[in-house]
Amino acid sequence: MAADRADFVIAGQALRSRLVLGTGGIASLEVLDAVVEASGAALATVAVRRVDPAARGGILDVLRARGVAVLPNTAGCFTAAEAVLTAKLAREAFDTDWVKLEVIGDEDTLLPDAVELLDAAEQLCDQGFVVLPYTNDDPVLARRLEQAGCAAVMPLGSPIGSGLGIRNPHNIALITEASIVPVILDAGIGTASDAAQAMELGCAGVMVATAITRARDPVRMAGAFRAAVEAGHQARLAGRIPRRHRAQASSPVDGLADL
Amino acid sequence: MVNGQEHTVAPGATVADLVRSWCASPTGIAVARNREVVPRSEWDSTPLMARDVLEIVTAAAGG
Secondary structure, three states: OHHHOOOEEEOOEEEOOOEEEEOOOOOOHHHHHHHHHHHOOOEEEEEEEEOOOOOOOOHHHHHHHOOOEEEEEOOOOOOHHHHHHHHHHHHHHHOOOEEEEOOEOOOOOOOEOHHHHHHHHHHHHHOOOEEEEEEOOOHHHHHHHHHHOOOOEEEEOOOOOOOOOOOOHHHHHHHHHHOOOOEEEEOOOOOHHHHHHHHHOOOOEEEEOHHHHOOOOHHHHHHHHHHHHHHHHHHHHHOOOOOOOOOOOOOOOOOOOOO | OEOOEOOOOOOOOEHHHHHHHHOOOOOOOEEEEOOEEEOHHHOOOOEOOOOOOEEEEEEEEOO
């Protein structure tokens, strides 16, 4: 199972942190720099967007100075064709084969379009990309993405930016139990305990953007997530006790004084 | 068209010329011409044609 591995390895590359940072919503490059440091993240997503000729220094400089690998996403793509071209542009621009594949099917919920997503994943895997697809919390779709050659699967906890946490922990557990590639919980995380829960459910990592970048104190929240991901991972490895409906005394019954 | 705007270039201008005029630095940049990536190694040898549609992209903050 993914979370039982000592290291967090994607496509043969060991990452020093199980927290993947999303940069969307960050207030400034200065805040980003402090958040990256506090989070300990080794991998951070960026979007591919038109060059603004008036733009000042870049997000890539901040990430590279901190030794953080860039994971380009295909956010904003609604078809496989758009996502594949975006991934190719990202590969050219950022010199990485890695892509967080997003193919969205609905503007209100930003839920993935399963059909376009699988199509894009198959094309990109065939072309040698390291594909990390943002997917529904659907164990069957996750398996199909794995079979297509994806290097990880990134099921949502709830809609992007909603902060609703993990709405279907049972499905996340089904995905982590069956998956042979790392499962990274993506989207919907609201606060640190959600990330700990994801790890306890067997995820190999957690991706967090909005819950950190739009927190009142993003730097403090980044530190909280760092601790929560580690705590959840350790709890998973330690093995939680079974749930039971009645109490089980923790103090011994033997030796009880006759009072 | 460059990034959704009408744009006129000198006759014989290449993708490399356009990138130089559009971007402060060519690092972290990619170019699509008529929905095909133009590899960096081909920027110098790719002339711009009338009615080409170009997208010049880079990294932005994103989830």
